[in-house]
Amino acid sequence: MSRRTISLKINGEDRRVEIEDNTLLLDMLRDRLGLKAARDGCSVGACGSCTVLLNGNPISSCLKLASTLPEGAEISTAEGLADGERLDPVQEAFLEEGAFQCAFCTSGMMLAVKALLAENSTPTDEEAKTYLNGHYCRCGSYPEILKAVRRLSGP
Ligand code: FES
Ligand code: FES
Incomplete structure (x- = not known):
């Protein structure tokens, strides 16, 4: 397995991180950098708990090989x-x-809400539900999450 060092901007800070070809972004964040907010809920891109922003766009870090990130990519x-x-x-x-x-879902959910509002500052409930589709909350906090989106987009 070949190793290399990549340069990234992580939460606004320039970082150089050593990775292997098969290092997942989620593992790089959690195990190499100690950033534990993104969580592994399913490992297959189906739950949203590992969501981070790549250049402002939400991605499942459990499906992303760190080696495929462009040099200088911004991860939030x-x-x-x-x-x-x-x-x-x-x-x-x-x-x-x-x-x-x-x-458990909250870090990914908040980042997805942030990305939603960057794209559409006044989403309807239906638009918010569609955008957040794929983010599972096992505790069923969906009504309150929707209220949070309304609070952020309200007058
Ligand atoms: S851990 Fe579930 S989508 Fe990545
Ligand atoms: S899984 Fe969403 S708050 Fe518990």
Whole structure:
């Protein structure tokens, strides 16, 4: 297995990371960089809990080989949402609406909501549901997640 070092911007910080050809992005984040917010819920791209943003777009990090990332790619994880003590508006809205229980899905869900709102700042409930399709919440917090989206897109 060949090893190499790639340069990435992770949560706004330039990082060089050693990977093997078969290193998954999820494993690189969790095991090499200690960023544990993205979680492995299914390993097959079906649950959304491993979602991170690649150049602003949500992807399943359990399906992405780190070796296929372009040099300098920007990866955002939930660890990068808050600015020091100041929470991101998405985090505030999830807290205000109680949009989680066990929080296993929450990191991926918040990043997906952030990407949704970057694309469409005032999504209808149907648009939000369609966008978040594929993000599973085993605790069934969907109504509260939708309320958080409404809070973020409301007047
Ligand atoms: S762990 Fe990647 S989609 Fe479920
Ligand atoms: S809050 Fe438990 S899986 Fe979503």
